[in-house]
Amino acid sequence: MMYSLIALAAIFTAACAQMLLKQGARQGYKPWWRQYLNPWVVSGYGIMFATMVVNIWCMHSGLELKALSVLESTSYLFVPLLSLLLFKERMTPSKLCAIAIIIAGVIVFFL
Numbered sequence: 001m002m003y004s005l006i007a008l009a010a011i012f013t014a015a016c017a018q019m020l021l022k023q024g025a026r027q028g029y030k031p032w033w034r035q036y037l038n039p040w041v042v043s044g045y046g047i048m049f050a051t052m053v054v055n056i057w058c059m060h061s062g063l064e065l066k067a068l069s070v071l072e073s074t075s076y077l078f079v080p081l082l083s084l085l086l087f088k089e090r091m092t093p094s095k096l097c098a099i100a101i102i103i104a105g106v107i108v109f110f111l
Contacts, residue, residue, distance in 0.1 A: 003063040007071050010054040013047060015078035019086055020044035070109045076102050 024040030035041075059068060077099050083089040 003058040003061050004067060004071060007055055007058045007063055007068055008074065010051040010058075011072060011075050012078050014051040015075050015082055017044045017047035017051070018079055019082050020047065022083070022087065067109075070106055073102050074106060 020040050021044040024038050024044060025035070027035070027038055027040065029035045029038055055068060059065060080089070080091060080095055080099065084091050
């Protein structure tokens with residue numbers, strides 16, 4: 001259970017890293033290569049790398065791959081919510097329905 005919570009925290013952190021990548025993409029740096037080497041993007045990928053290491057550690061410590069795969073689907077909840085809060089992206093009824101189905105699937109898996 002503890003490793004599931006750690007993995008879930010890492011998944012949320014990876015979703016936050018995606019927000020950094022989005023912010024970096026919105027900057028519009030010149031020349032073109034700076035778009036990929038700006039602080040937002042570099043830190044986003046650095047955080048994603050760290051969360052990958054945490055996920056590997058959780059699997060090494062006893063978290064099953066199938067459980068981690070199901071937990072990873074919660075990123076489909078975290079990313080839209082964070083993008084709504086931070087970037088004011090739209091949340092359509094179909095997205096809300098899809099998120100509800102994903103949450104239901106995660107709950108059913110762990111029952």
